[in-house]
Amino acid sequence: MKNFYRKVAFGLGPDEKVPSDPLEWAKDQLNEIPEFSWKGKILPEKELRNHYRDYVYGDRKVLRKKFKNDKDGYKREKNKLRHATGQKFWWNLELCIRYSEALKSETPVLAKLWYFWGNHFAISEKDFLAQYTTGAYQREIIRANMNQNFEKMAQEATIGWSMIHHLDNEQNIGPKSQEAKWAREKGKTKGVNENHARELLELHTVSPDCGYTQEDVIQMAYIMSGWRPKWGKRRLETGDVHFNPDAHEPGTKIVLGKKYKRGRKSLSVAITDLVNHPSCRKFIAMKLCRYLITDNPTQEMMEPIINAWEKSDGFLPEVHKAAVEVAFNYSDKYNKFQNPENWLLQMSKMADVDLIPSPSFMDLYKLGNKPIKDQRALERLMDELGQHPYLAKQPNGWSDMSEDWMSPELLIRRLVYAREAYYKKSGKSQTTEFYEEMIEKNYDDPTEILQIINQHKELVHKHVILFNLPETLKS
């Protein structure tokens, strides 16, 4: 049962009491969205997007022209521009905010589910989104909606600037739209870009199980045509997302048998229909089970989550509570191989590793400067562990399947960074008594675990073994 604390959160830290009712402890964390526990600076998405704008504009419109014959000069000035716009800093700050929720907040269960949703509506590696806006998108659109209906999160994520740009919807132009006509007059062709529409169906809502066709994808893309950032000479593609009727495909569209009229409202109506499709709740229930419990969820596991969804109209706190309860009920039967990020956070929490730089230290950063090494520690560490949360390779996010995290090099990283982490612990947590207490609190069979790790004398070795035992790798 004790693996439940790691399944739905990151284990119990040294200052935490063992909850008398573990399930209630978990459920109580899911009603409200508290303030961030990070006490340092937190920038709004819009401000970060402006930094991104300055970078894109400066590189594309200024430096490339100015240094067209001077590769080294170009590189030098581009580096300056990176620092002038905080390119190496912001994502480290975002990681501090992100990990504080796991390690320092009263709501680690909410944090673990936040990571789930951030990855569900993933912004994968594209341009420099990760360095500037992905973290803020996950704060303002994903986390902020975790006490709302799924529909609201889906609506906002779909027309969020990050998502629209990430999935190329700015290039999605109705072939019969005004803009396409203008383009034809100039001898150019403009047409639909299906990318975003496909992912909305496949990854974000109903999934291929619902049986949509390629024609549904195209029709969905027609509905989405015209939703794009407001273009400006200076802001380029970084303007706020709006609906531009000139790029919108006229006429009625049909998706999954339902008709949608032309115009601005059709997208939101279509999303409402998608999130209410039975395949959508089934898909989300499956993904939650896969994330928390096992690679291959059973119908039985999914059922209570689907029921909670139906009863509450997809109200996320209820859906989350149902998922957590299923995880509790199956905690003795299933252990889930943890991805590198969750593994690191568990180790940091249980063993009291000082993972996150302090707010005052991070706030020392001045725009224009190169951040100092320790301000960039988290970005580097996540890269080394093989899972930077803002750099998933594809729009389907980081994998929830165990086999994708099983490779020798990835396991090596857990060995060497377990060792590194040990030296980031305070002296009072570098004692045998500390480990005995921690293991007692977090593992079902402490005697066996202690017997294994005690085969090595030095505490650092015990630490490395503990965090690479199957009981830890799988929770």
Add this chain to the structure above:
Amino acid sequence: MKISRRNFLKGSATTLFLAGFNFPVLANTDKKKNLVVIMLRGGMDGLCAVPIIGDKNFEKRRKDLILDETIKLNSDFALHPKLKNFHNLWQNNLGAIVHATNIPYTKRSHFDGQNLMETGGHIPYSIKSGWLGRGMKLAELKGDGLALALPMPLLLRGIPSNDNFYPSKKRLPRTELLQLLKSVYTDKSEHDLANMMEIIANRSMMSSGGTSMSRKNSSLAYKAGLELKKINGPRVAVFEVDGFDTHAAQGGVNGSHSDSLIEMDSIFKSLEKGLGPEIENTLVLTLTEFGRTIEQNGGRGTEHGYGSAIFMAGGLLKKSQVYTDWPGLKRKELFEGRDLNSTIDARSVYASAMSTVFDTDFKRVQKEVFWGDKLQDLSDKLFKI
């Protein structure tokens, strides 16, 4: 320019000839053969790497990017002067090029293009495995892949238990600790973990012998060469080279495209060194998402294009040659009036390579890896079979 539209690779005789032989796996399995794929990310400019000689259209549109002192390969094509190692291979019949080729992706997003170059599909993100992984699965090569990268590239997905090597700068724990974990894994029937720990324990012994732990592609390639050489070592290796997206300051022998080409070239050299005589049983291929526009842009760089080139190296090549069905560079011959066209589906090269190296019937590769898409069997034209 002497080249006209030639049909080097258009013969359908090959396909007809092979059609009679439908063995699932061909018999020639006595030698261990290796396949190496180098992914060139960002859009490799085939016309910068392998420029055409004496084409007025080319010279006119790229006047600031034309290279001096290129290495002449034949009457029609030259080689970028910094590709010295590749040129050595070429001189020993160990290097060849397929030109005016690309995956069937004609839009210009890196993001979508790189996804498709790895999956081999038509619709971005619709396929969740790589063509190489599927090919290995077909040939039952479980545990035979090595990625010189972290995490596992999509290209190798589709078969489990691939190895990867991308050394951490930190020291591994002592061997006794690794052995203890391995025995715990075994006791608890965690066989996948136990197998990996075995690999790690062996690796730890090797690295204490002073093997370089650099992440530079040149040293990774040396290491990979040594592994591929082993009879029980991996049979497939995958590299990544970034930085081909040169929108600015691309030009000249020392331009930014050169830096990435030099890195690619260093892989050829180190692989050859690591492999020793086993280079004879190895085939190395490059892979990119698209080429670049013919026309230089305002920043003396190039924009995203279409047709590019594939570099090939190793003893499984038939001979040194530039294989192409050259489409020409007049405006009407260009793709959408701006890019070198692709006249050979790059996947025909990759399918033929897998068929040759994995000793698997081309038609099965075509059917099971590339969904029966219309591809040409080029095996007997390009490779020793």
